[in-house]
Amino acid sequence: MELIQEIIIFGTIKGCVYALIATGFTLIFAVAGILNLAHGTFYMLGAYFTYTLFYVLGIPLPPAILLAAVLVGALGMLLDRVFLKPMRSSHTYVLVLTVAVAFAAQEIILLTYGSQGMNIPNLIEGSVNLNGVVVSWHQLLIVAITAVVLIMLWLVLTRTRYGVATLAVSMDEDGARLVGIETEKVFNLSMFASAFLAAVAGALISPIMSMTPEMWNMPLMKAFVVVVVGGIGSLTGSIMAAFFLGWLETFTGFVISPKLTEVVSLVLLTVFLVFRPSGILGRRLH
Amino acid sequence: MTQARDYLVVDELTKHFGGLAAVEKLSFSLDRGQILGLIGPNGAGKTTVFNLITGFLPATSGRVTFRGESLMGKKPHQIVNQGLARTFQLVKPFPELSLSDNIRVACYGPRFMSQGLDEEAARHRILEVAEQVGLPDDLDQPASSLGHGDLRLLDIARALMVQPELLLLDEPLSGLSSIETQAIVGLIQALNQEGITLLIIEHKLKELMKVADRIVAIDFGQKLAAGTPQEVVNHPAVVEAYLGTKDSYASA
Amino acid sequence: MLANLKTPAQRHTAIFYGLIMVGFYFVPVFSDNFYLLSVFTTAYFYIIFATSWDVFAGYSHLMNFGHALFIGIAGYLTAFVDLHLGLPPLLVLPMCAVVCGLLGMFIGYLTLRMQGPYFAIITMAFAAVAYESAIMFSEYTGGEEGIPGIHPLTDSLIGDYYFVLVVMSLIFLFLLWFTRGRWGLVLKAISQNEDAVLASGINTAWVKIRAYSISGALCGIGGSVYAYSLTHVGPTSMEQVLSTTILIMAMVGGMGTITGPFLGALILVLFNELSRDMEEYRLLIYTVMVVVIIFFAPRGIVSWGQPIARAFKLGGKRGQAGS
Numbered sequence: 059m060e061l062i063q064e065i066i067i068f069g070t071i072k073g074c075v076y077a078l079i080a081t082g083f084t085l086i087f088a089v090a091g092i093l094n095l096a097h098g099t100f101y102m103l104g105a106y107f108t109y110t111l112f113y114v115l116g117i118p119l120p121p122a123i124l125l126a127a128v129l130v131g132a133l134g135m136l137l138d139r140v141f142l143k144p145m146r147s148s149h150t151y152v153l154v155l156t157v158a159v160a161f162a163a164q165e166i167i168l169l170t171y172g173s174q175g176m177n178i179p180n181l182i183e184g185s186v187n188l189n190g191v192v193v194s195w196h197q198l199l200i201v202a203i204t205a206v207v208l209i210m211l212w213l214v215l216t217r218t219r220y221g222v223a224t225l226a227v228s229m230d231e232d233g234a235r236l237v238g239i240e241t242e243k244v245f246n247l248s249m250f251a252s253a254f255l256a257a258v259a260g261a262l263i264s265p266i267m268s269m270t271p272e273m274w275n276m277p278l279m280k281a282f283v284v285v286v287v288g289g290i291g292s293l294t295g296s297i298m299a300a301f302f303l304g305w306l307e308t309f310t311g312f313v314i315s316p317k318l319t320e321v322v323s324l325v326l327l328t329v330f331l332v333f334r335p336s337g338i339l340g341r342r343l344h
Numbered sequence: 345m346t347q348a349r350d351y352l353v354v355d356e357l358t359k360h361f362g363g364l365a366a367v368e369k370l371s372f373s374l375d376r377g378q379i380l381g382l383i384g385p386n387g388a389g390k391t392t393v394f395n396l397i398t399g400f401l402p403a404t405s406g407r408v409t410f411r412g413e414s415l416m417g418k419k420p421h422q423i424v425n426q427g428l429a430r431t432f433q434l435v436k437p438f439p440e441l442s443l444s445d446n447i448r449v450a451c452y453g454p455r456f457m458s459q460g461l462d463e464e465a466a467r468h469r470i471l472e473v474a475e476q477v478g479l480p481d482d483l484d485q486p487a488s489s490l491g492h493g494d495l496r497l498l499d500i501a502r503a504l505m506v507q508p509e510l511l512l513l514d515e516p517l518s519g520l521s522s523i524e525t526q527a528i529v530g531l532i533q534a535l536n537q538e539g540i541t542l543l544i545i546e547h548k549l550k551e552l553m554k555v556a557d558r559i560v561a562i563d564f565g566q567k568l569a570a571g572t573p574q575e576v577v578n579h580p581a582v583v584e585a586y587l588g589t590k591d592s593y594a595s596a
Numbered sequence: 597m598l599a600n601l602k603t604p605a606q607r608h609t610a611i612f613y614g615l616i617m618v619g620f621y622f623v624p625v626f627s628d629n630f631y632l633l634s635v636f637t638t639a640y641f642y643i644i645f646a647t648s649w650d651v652f653a654g655y656s657h658l659m660n661f662g663h664a665l666f667i668g669i670a671g672y673l674t675a676f677v678d679l680h681l682g683l684p685p686l687l688v689l690p691m692c693a694v695v696c697g698l699l700g701m702f703i704g705y706l707t708l709r710m711q712g713p714y715f716a717i718i719t720m721a722f723a724a725v726a727y728e729s730a731i732m733f734s735e736y737t738g739g740e741e742g743i744p745g746i747h748p749l750t751d752s753l754i755g756d757y758y759f760v761l762v763v764m765s766l767i768f769l770f771l772l773w774f775t776r777g778r779w780g781l782v783l784k785a786i787s788q789n790e791d792a793v794l795a796s797g798i799n800t801a802w803v804k805i806r807a808y809s810i811s812g813a814l815c816g817i818g819g820s821v822y823a824y825s826l827t828h829v830g831p832t833s834m835e836q837v838l839s840t841t842i843l844i845m846a847m848v849g850g851m852g853t854i855t856g857p858f859l860g861a862l863i864l865v866l867f868n869e870l871s872r873d874m875e876e877y878r879l880l881i882y883t884v885m886v887v888v889i890i891f892f893a894p895r896g897i898v899s900w901g902q903p904i905a906r907a908f909k910l911g912g913k914r915g916q917a918g919s
Contacts, residue, residue: 150657150851154659154847155891158844164883165880165884279724290714332707400791420794421797424795429797436791437792438785440784441784441785499792
């Protein structure tokens with residue numbers, strides 16, 4: 059019984075982080091057709107920026123995370139405007155340019171902060187005993203923050219003008235343009251939201267996992283798995299797939315062997331790509 | 345065996361996209377040497393019919409036979425190699441290749457290669473086809489430098505390169521000036537004289553009536569009328585579909 | 597092939613690459629410096645990897661993000677066959693070509709329906725699966741350490757140098773021949789409008805599978821020689837960084853030209869080695885330079901060939917540089 063509880067609790071926490079990473083990744087793919095290989099870089103920058111704002115500038119942690127995420131969001135917009143806008147229609151260009159940017163960012167971080175692992179403190183110290191399973195308050199806070207952020211994203215997408223415009227563009231770009239939606243603005247704001255979400259995930263995970271200049275690889279791979287399993291372009295599918303992956307990985311780690319957790323995502327990825335490329339749900343943003 | 349009658353037969357052809365019937369139990373046939381026009385309002389399912397015949401889309405049900413052989417389940421390239429070539433409504437040739445390379449691509453299919461023709465013969469044939477359709481003289485320029493009318497010619501030239509017996513043209517006249525239109529109408533007649541059978545989707549009824557032996561009119565994926573050009577354009581259902589708006593819904 | 601050199605620009609391009617290749621053969625005449633020869637050998641390996649990547653991915657624009665898979669598979673195969681069966685390299689190389697060619701055919705078949713981004717992800721995933729497997733099944737693969745002790749190709753440094761150079765030259769010439777003929781044209785046409793190629797009666801799926809198979813086979817030969825040359829194979833031979841490096845070299849040089857990836861690999865390897873003085877800034881400069889080149893010249897540095905030739909009053913008005 060305790061094992062099942064543990065798997066559910068820790069799998070959910072993992073799933074939350076994956077959901078934050080993958081919704082942004084899906085959003086920009088559905089809206090602008092951009093498979094952003096620098097998405098993990100936003101996650102990494104979220105962590106390092108928070109570190110600097112907190113330790114160097116002495117800003118308290120909660121506003122530091124928020125500010126870091128906004129800064130990373132702005133960098134996302136910059137990446138979109140300067141590098142991607144001229145050749146957004148070429149998948150080849152977008153893929154290679156974003157992966158090159160990711161490597162360059164890794165080198166910049168390495169030079170600035172060095173290669174040793176670093177952490178930021180928990181948002182709240184201490185832990186709580188949930189029916190026999192010991193969980194830190196910070197981990198529970200990750201779940202709460204993820205819930206709040208995803209609900210806010212949903213509200214923005216369904217209740218605001220830009221949100222509705224974003225959904226429209228993701229369904230039919232030309233049609234949206236015909237009814238007077240400024241697609242460039244939509245792309246740009248989606249990039250902001252995408253980078254913002256990844257940065258929040260990076261900042262939240264850093265008290266638990268050390269940050270290193272290579273930390274961008276993991277979230278990128280998870281984002282692939284989640285969007286492929288959830289159906290490329292489906293936000294609900296991505297969120298479902300994120301939790302599915304979180305639970306499956308935790309189950310594998312606890313029950314079979316911790317060595318196999320990384321392989322789980324790869325197997326899921328290949329199986330879905332080969333046998334069910336449209337994912338659990340369809341291909342639309344819904 | 346090539347028979348003159350029922351050269352191409354479309355029999356109860358049906359295509360559903362989800363719950364939507366794009367083509368519903370459509371039947372018509374085409375004799376060898378004929379020019380058949382396929383008309384209908386926008387969204388009537390004409391291009392879908394082309395895609396079903398040429399194997400670009402799988403049919404939900406129904407049959408297409410060409411020279412008595414079923415085309416169902418065949419891949420697009422296999423159908424081409426039986427002598428049935430097509431052009432596209434939205435002409436997108438290979439923009440970065442030169443005009444001659446655009447046409448040359450079609451030399452590398454089995455239909456051309458099996459004749460044991462060498463590069464020299466291919467070059468000769470490319471020049472021939474280019475001249476026949478009336479492409480600009482400079483065949484080394486990239487296709488992206490061509491205007492809309494010349495792109496249509498290039499698409500037709502590529503299709504002719506596979507030496508088709510039946511040629512499907514998808515709106516060959518759309519977006520052309522009147523001079524360009526006359527040139528393509530002339531080309532269609534010349535090709536027909538050479539013995540090529542043609543199936544043409546077209547919006548410009550006036551020009552189509554000049555060249556077509558028979559016309560099939562469709563709307564909402566179903567046949568409205570078939571017969572000689574005069575019969576079809578005077579058919580009440582066709583008049584209604586083209587002129588009426590709300591009423592055409594009722595008739596469907 | 598010479599008959600195809602119609603325009604002056606094409607002749608100048610041929611002379612340019614011909615001189616570089618001849619120059620490679622004379623490097624050991626001027627210096628037997630161990631470091632210099634190993635830098636050039638590294639460049640030859642990356643030329644094999646990048647040009648063999650190009651024949652499929654560069655021409656079809658299906659971005660292969662897992663080309664190192666073939667390097668790793670060939671490397672491990674070489675280690676097994678060399679250490680357990682003791683076969684000579686001249687038998688092992690064709691064997692690796694066949695195995696990697698079949699593997700390419702199989703992956704090509706599985707991924708046939710996939711478009712741009714999907715294809716990028718699945719190729720990445722296949723290489724990652726192989727990478728994780730190499731670490732997991734450590735009793736056979738030596739885990740993270742890999743397998744040491746593969747017999748060297750020849751007993752001298754210069755012998756190895758020439759062996760690698762000859763293999764690279766043959767692969768480069770084969771690829772030039774292959775892509776300058778009808779296959780190159782058809783692959784290019786597929787990348788621009790696959791429907792029109794189908795409508796020309798060509799089985800595009802088969803053309804792509806065949807190109808992927810050739811890409812894998814040639815890279816497999818390179819991967820085998822690589823393992824011999826290092827006398828070692830490990831999981832790093834198929835890690836993501838290597839696949840990405842190969843693709844970046846090809847893009848920087850100019851995709852879909854064979855000559856572009858040749859130049860891209862040569863220049864980036866030489867730059868990487870010659871800039872060792874810059875210490876920790878080296879990789880930063882390298883990566884930023886790559887971003888800048890891709891941003892300003894998405895068609896690669898071969899697209900500069902024509903303007904440069906014109907500046908020196910070489911070449912004709914038309915005729916693409918590097919083709």
